[in-house]
Amino acid sequence: MQLPPAVHARLAAGPGAAEPLPVERDPAAGAAPFRFAARLVRFPREHEFFEEGDVQRHLYLQDVLTGVAGVPERPRVPEFTCQMAGCCQVFDTLEDYEHHYHTLHRNVCSFCKRAFPSGHLLDIHILEWHDSLFQVLSERQDMYQCLVEGCTEKFKTSKDRKDHLVRHHLYPGDFRFDKPKKAKGPASPVAAMQVPTEAVGDDGDTMEVCSDHMTPPPEPVGEKRTSRHRIPSTICFGQGASRGFKSTKNKNKHQ
Amino acid sequence: MLSPRQGLLRPVGCGVEELRRRRREREAALRRARREQQLVSKRLLRDDTPEEAEGGSVASILGEAEIQQFLWLAQRGTEEKEREGALVSLRRGLQHPETQQTFIRLEGSMRTLVGLLTSNHALLQLEAARCLHELSHSEQSEVAEACLPATSYLLTYLAGHSSDLIELCLYTLGNLIVESEAGRRQLLPQGIVPALASCIQSPHLPVLEALGYALSQLLQAKEAPKKIIPSVSACSSVLASSIPQHMLRLLQPGPKLNPGVAVEFAWCLHYIICSQVNNALLITHGAVSTLGLLLLYLAGSVQSPEDAGLELLVCPVLRCLSNLLTEEAVEAEGGQVQLRDERVVVSVFILLQFLLQKHPSLLPEGLWLLNNLTANSPSICTSLLSLDLIKPLLQLLPVSNVVSVLVLTVLCNVAEKGPAYCWHLWPGPLLSSLLDTLALSDTDVVGQSLELLQLLFLYRPEAAQAFLQQSGLQALKRHEEEAQLQDRVLALQQTALHR
Numbered sequence: 141m142q143l144p145p146a147v148h149a150r151l152a153a154g155p156g157a158a159e160p161l162p163v164e165r166d167p168a169a170g171a172a173p174f175r176f177a178a179r180l181v182r183f184p185r186e187h188e189f190f191e192e193g194d195v196q197r198h199l200y201l202q203d204v205l206t207g208v209a210g211v212p213e214r215p216r217v218p219e220f221t222c223q224m225a226g227c228c229q230v231f232d233t234l235e236d237y238e239h240h241y242h243t244l245h246r247n248v249c250s251f252c253k254r255a256f257p258s259g260h261l262l263d264i265h266i267l268e269w270h271d272s273l274f275q276v277l278s279e280r281q282d283m284y285q286c287l288v289e290g291c292t293e294k295f296k297t298s299k300d301r302k303d304h305l306v307r308h309h310l311y312p313g314d315f316r317f318d319k320p321k322k323a324k325g326p327a328s329p330v331a332a333m334q335v336p337t338e339a340v341g342d343d344g345d346t347m348e349v350c351s352d353h354m355t356p357p358p359e360p361v362g363e364k365r366t367s368r369h370r371i372p373s374t375i376c377f378g379q380g381a382s383r384g385f386k387s388t389k390n391k392n393k394h395q
Numbered sequence: 396m397l398s399p400r401q402g403l404l405r406p407v408g409c410g411v412e413e414l415r416r417r418r419r420e421r422e423a424a425l426r427r428a429r430r431e432q433q434l435v436s437k438r439l440l441r442d443d444t445p446e447e448a449e450g451g452s453v454a455s456i457l458g459e460a461e462i463q464q465f466l467w468l469a470q471r472g473t474e475e476k477e478r479e480g481a482l483v484s485l486r487r488g489l490q491h492p493e494t495q496q497t498f499i500r501l502e503g504s505m506r507t508l509v510g511l512l513t514s515n516h517a518l519l520q521l522e523a524a525r526c527l528h529e530l531s532h533s534e535q536s537e538v539a540e541a542c543l544p545a546t547s548y549l550l551t552y553l554a555g556h557s558s559d560l561i562e563l564c565l566y567t568l569g570n571l572i573v574e575s576e577a578g579r580r581q582l583l584p585q586g587i588v589p590a591l592a593s594c595i596q597s598p599h600l601p602v603l604e605a606l607g608y609a610l611s612q613l614l615q616a617k618e619a620p621k622k623i624i625p626s627v628s629a630c631s632s633v634l635a636s637s638i639p640q641h642m643l644r645l646l647q648p649g650p651k652l653n654p655g656v657a658v659e660f661a662w663c664l665h666y667i668i669c670s671q672v673n674n675a676l677l678i679t680h681g682a683v684s685t686l687g688l689l690l691l692y693l694a695g696s697v698q699s700p701e702d703a704g705l706e707l708l709v710c711p712v713l714r715c716l717s718n719l720l721t722e723e724a725v726e727a728e729g730g731q732v733q734l735r736d737e738r739v740v741v742s743v744f745i746l747l748q749f750l751l752q753k754h755p756s757l758l759p760e761g762l763w764l765l766n767n768l769t770a771n772s773p774s775i776c777t778s779l780l781s782l783d784l785i786k787p788l789l790q791l792l793p794v795s796n797v798v799s800v801l802v803l804t805v806l807c808n809v810a811e812k813g814p815a816y817c818w819h820l821w822p823g824p825l826l827s828s829l830l831d832t833l834a835l836s837d838t839d840v841v842g843q844s845l846e847l848l849q850l851l852f853l854y855r856p857e858a859a860q861a862f863l864q865q866s867g868l869q870a871l872k873r874h875e876e877e878a879q880l881q882d883r884v885l886a887l888q889q890t891a892l893h894r
Contacts (some may be wrong), residue, residue: 141748141790144783150741151694157735164813166853173882176846178770178808181763182721183456183714185620185669189763192756193710195425197662198436200707201608202421229517235559240517242557255515258554289554290589309584311547316513327654331545 261317268298269321287311287318290355399688417718427678437474437570438608439532441490451565457488465621466507469701471518481684482511487570491527492538497542498530515559524552524563531570534626541573546571546582553590557779558599569609572616583623589614590634595773603645610638614666622670634673643677643685643691648692654704661711668718673726683730686716687739693740697749706753709746713760720767735774737782743768747791755794762791769808776809780819785809789828796837802841803832807869810850817854825851826861833870838879852890867891 170176183189215233222229222237224245231237247262251270256262264285264379267274277283282294286299288309295301298320305311305318428435459466465488468481488494495572498504527549533539568587571578585752591613613623624633624893642660644650653734664682668674674682689712696705705750716734725731733739747761768775779785788806789794792799809816829851832844852859871888874880 141788142749143744143748143787147741147744147782147784148698150782151691151738151745153738154740155736157732157774158737161776161780161815162774162813164815165811166813169811169850169853170846173886174808174849176811176843176845176850178811180721180767180770181765182671182718183669184671185666188430189759190669190714191426191429193714194429195422195759196710196754196757198425199418201436201438203502220614236518239521239557240557242555243517243520243560244515246556252812258556260554261551287841288586288589289593290586310581311585312544315547317551364476 257317259286287315399630404798409734435573437532437573438566440566440605445815449543454492455488457497459501461502462488462494462498462501466504468519469511470507475516475518478516478833478838479518482519482526483733486522486526486529489526494534494548495530495535500539500846505541505544513548514530514619521557521560521563524560524567528563528567528570531567539571540566540577542571543578543581546578547585550582550585550590551589553594559598559603561594561597562601562605564597565605568719569605572609573612577619578620579623581611583791588633588636590622592638592641595638595641600656603653603656603804604659607645607656609858611659611662614663614670614742616726617668617702620670620672624667624670633667634676639682640678641665643680646685646689648689648869652692652705653706655663657705658707660712661715662707665711665718667713668715669717672801674719674722675844678719678722678724678730682715684733685731685737686712686770687730688718690716690742690746693848694745701846706749709750710757710760713746713764717764717767718759719834720764731772734768735772737778739776740765740778740784741767741782744787744856748787749790751794758791758794758798762798762805765805766808767802769805773812776812776816779809780816785820786824788856789824792828792832794836796840799832799835799840800843803840803847807843807850810849814854817858820856821858821861826858826865828869829864830862830867833867833873838877839867841874841877841880842883845880845887849883849890852887865889 155189169209174264177207182204188277197360207340216234217234219230222240222245224229224241225271229240231240243257247258247259248254249265249270251261254265256265264287268284274283278296279375284295286295286301286309288305288311290308293304293308298318301320302315302320303312305315306313311318319346409478425436462485465481467487469478469485472478472481472688489498504672508523508526511519512527514520514523515636526760527542527545531539543744546568549568552560552564555561568582572582572587591610592605594602597603597606600673610633613619616623634842642664645660646657646664664677664686668677693708713784719725719730725734743761743765747758747765750757750761769779780790788802791802806820810820829844829848832840835841846861852862868888868891871884877884
């Protein structure tokens with residue numbers, strides 16, 4: 141298909157429309173037995189006209205194997221430690237550090253040091269757990285907001301909110317980021333481990349909850365240690381600025 | 396993305412012929428699937444680091460005991476590297492369908508995985524997310540559906556800040572969305588649309604591309620026109636959210652346009668537009684303006700080999716513009732004026748030339764746009780004539796019957812505007828092209844040729860004379876017996892003889 145050379149120049153030049161030639165239709169045009177009429181054509185979603193392009197689109201989706209986060213190879217850097225107080229996690233790629241930081245240090249409650257997945261959940265937590273005015277107001281009006289972004293419902297109690305999350309938003313009944321506030325006081329670390337989700341009440345311990353669901357393998361594990369001994373096992377496992385109470389628990393666990 | 400970062404998954408020892416054969420098979424399978432409206436394709440995000448690739452060549456299938464051991468180690472291991480290593484081994488094993496099946500049948504396995512996903516250990520979290528992603532990509536429905544308990548967490552993490560995790564969650568969600576209506580029926584009330592709407596403001600390109608993919612899967616769903624696109628409820632409406640404005644922002648041409656991201660959102664826009672829910676709204680957000688500028692930009696770029704990434708934008712952009720042109724709202728927003736710009740029709744021709752070389756099966760899409768541009772626009776028809784574009788258009792006639800009919804329709808659009816237009820159509824190559832098309836047997840092609848001839852004879856009587864001199868009557872005679880053509884053939888014969 142040969143395009144006149146002026147065409148490419150026209151594209152590069154500025155905007156401009158042609159002065160239309162005069163239109164003058166004869167009623168005989170398109171009259172029976174002829175039937176032509178200039179018309180706009182519209183195709184709906186499932187029309188077979190789109191078959192070809194759709195197939196090509198899907199071949200592309202199937203063919204593309206994307207590397208994570210856009211770089212073919214993560215550049216390794218000399219090892220460095222997270223600078224947050226109390227955190228001793230070590231990294232050798234910037235991306236790992238970035239993920240660590242955002243997961244554990246970014247949305248941290250300054251009152252109780254718990255880490256949250258998002259600013260939204262952190263805000264709700266601070267309001268509900270650390271704001272005394274909230275407690276006062278919640279006696280008079282519905283203050284517990286729905287956790288789902290975009291939903292503006294508010295509830296009288298955290299239980300009502302949970303019911304709403306389960307019924308209306310189809311959230312799991314044991315959604316780990318909706319722990320009801322528990323009275324403070326030393327909980328027995330050993331006992332806490334055997335008890336299911338609700339009693340633990342601490343986002344940092346969500347992993348331990350599953351202990352009663354997984355049966356340990358038949359053979360003892362740990363014959364082969366491939367680890368570096370850089371980080372003594374008694375100090376944090378990247379749980380961020382953890383409370384002293386938690387470290388004790390871990391020490392007990394790994395006897 | 397388009398130059399896939401890890402390259403194509405190439406089975407060892409596969410010759411070029413074998414690859415072509417497999418591609419043809421996949422194409423055939425996709426065509427069948429589309430005809431049954433079951434087009435499901437998933438995207439896989441896989442990152443085999445060099446160590447992994449060197450260390451243990453091919454990942455082996457894992458048995459129940461091994462899976463249990465890895466999960467237990469991940470949960471209870473004493474050294475973090477040990478725990479991460481266990482999950483990595485699990486993840487590699489999960490590349491196998493057999494391992495996937497064993498995994499989902501193992502009691503408590505998904506629960507443990509979700510526990511690891513929501514743990515406070517960042518790298519374990521990421522590995523757990525990768526395991527989930529492998530499962531989501533499975534072709535076996537029960538495997539993918541086993542991931543559904545994790546969706547509320549995947550959505551929660553979209554509001555976080557770790558772009559690695561967000562990207563993974565998005566591709567996983569995209570796979571689950573396309574997998575089944577059950578998945579979507581869960582994800583919509585869980586708030587996937589608002590979650591995507593806040594995520595779309597991310598500055599990270601890989602996140603945006605992943606989001607575009609997930610959104611395109613959501614919009615492609617059968618129930619999308621009724622339940623996902625319109626404003627049914629605040630929680631699940633794409634059009635009511637800020638998503639359309641952001642999509643158009645990400646489609647703005649210029650140095651910041653990222654091909655991988657733009658392709659996904661161009662398809663999203665196509666699915667919304669062809670659902671015909673509320674295109675007027677899109678037009679008020681400037682869709683015609685953005686797409687028009689993008690069209691010019693694409694025409695400029697397909698000529699240079701460096702910009703190969705933008706090729707995949709051509710098809711969805713052509714579709715979006717063509718469909719939008721049928722909306723009345725276009726006139727109100729000055730869209731018609733913008734599209735009369737000669738550079739638009741020039742761009743279409745440059746893209747037609749490109750399609751002819753690279754993707755001839757997509758020519759109809761470009762010609763569809765040309766039809767919608769020329770149907771009601773004397774200005775654009777005049778441009779076609781003054782820029783000397785009739786001849787290149789005629790060069791497309793031999794490509795296929797579908798293409799021929801469309802080319803002839805566009806020519807009819809020009810001719811029907813009257814004598815001033817037909818004056819430019821003859822003398823010229825048009826008449827002999829028409830005599831060639833009359834020699835064909837396809838009734839649609841011949842029928843459209845007859846329509847064009849009628850217009851030409853009506854507005855340019857001299858052309859009828861020339862037609863006779865070039866044995867036009869013999870050409871017509873061939874079709875005298877054809878039921879669909881007879882009346883028009885007779886009428887033309889009479890017109891030609893009596894002029």
